[in-house]
Amino acid sequence: ETGVTQSPTHLIKTRGQQVTLRCSSQSGHNTVSWYQQALGQGPQFIFQYYREEENGRGNFPPRFSGLQFPNYSSELNVNALELDDSALYLCASSPGGRVNTEAFFGQGTRLTVV
Amino acid sequence: QQQVKQSPQSLIVQKGGISIINCAYENTAFDYFPWYQQFPGKGPALLIAIRPDVSEKKEGRFTISFNKSAKQFSLHIMDSQPGDSATYFCAASMGLRAQGGSEKLVFGKGTKLTVNP
Numbered sequence: 001e002t003g004v005t006q007s008p009t010h011l012i013k014t015r016g017q018q019v020t021l022r023c024s025s026q027s028g029h030n031t032v033s034w035y036q037q038a039l040g041q042g043p044q045f046i047f048q049y050y051r052e053e054e055n056g057r058g059n060f061p062p063r064f065s066g067l068q069f070p071n072y073s074s075e076l077n078v079n080a081l082e083l084d085d086s087a088l089y090l091c092a093s094s095p096g097g098r099v100n101t102e103a104f105f106g107q108g109t110r111l112t113v114v
Numbered sequence: 115q116q117q118v119k120q121s122p123q124s125l126i127v128q129k130g131g132i133s134i135i136n137c138a139y140e141n142t143a144f145d146y147f148p149w150y151q152q153f154p155g156k157g158p159a160l161l162i163a164i165r166p167d168v169s170e171k172k173e174g175r176f177t178i179s180f181n182k183s184a185k186q187f188s189l190h191i192m193d194s195q196p197g198d199s200a201t202y203f204c205a206a207s208m209g210l211r212a213q214g215g216s217e218k219l220v221f222g223k224g225t226k227l228t229v230n231p
Binding site: 004031033035040041042043044045048050055056058090092094095096101102103104105106107108 | 118120148150155156157158159160163203205216217218219220221222223224
């Protein structure tokens with residue numbers, strides 16, 4: 001186990017609703033990245049937070065937003081849910097810095113939009 | 115430019131055989147190439163990684179071969195075992211901002227490996 005915990009593990013929402021997913025990073029890690037993994041696909045980068053600021057964003061619309069807290073835990077918020085938002089949402093924490101460091105993934109939150 | 119292409123989509127090998135998964139990339143800004151292993155219901159876990167200044171890296175039964183000029187890299191699993199049955203993702207990373215933070219990972223679509231006993 002990586003020490004990265006995500007909650008909830010499963011979630012069912014209705015189209016148009018809003019959802020908040022949570023991630024606790026591994027101890028000592030100040031960087032959290034969020035990925036969306038559709039069924040049968042590889043994870044896709046949503047955005048990254050470093051020391052409470054957004055540090056880069058993938059090709060996702062503004063209704064995907066996030067936060068990072070002083071303890072480096074993070075939230076992913078998705079507004080106006082669409083059916084295509086159904087996916088496994090993964091959080092990865094890393095110690096930050098420019099060197100090639102390992103990203104440690106949580107077990108993910110399975111979101112189903114109906 | 116941002117894509118990493120992975121093949122095959124699925125692979126079935128016999129216990130003791132060699133599993134080979136191939137990946138290709140276009141963007142020369144990528145500077146780190148990890149492979150992740152994912153079991154059902156779990157998040158991806160780092161298996162082995164290589165930098166582009168190295169042509170081969172071996173860790174136990176797992177070997178990465180890297181061809182910088184061809185922009186291709188591959189994972190070889192020697193003596194494949196039923197416990198290796200999982201989905202494997204190649205990835206490439208690039209830095210985000212100049213100060214701090216970490217890289218972002220661009221993943222291939224994955225290869226579902228089944229090792230028959």
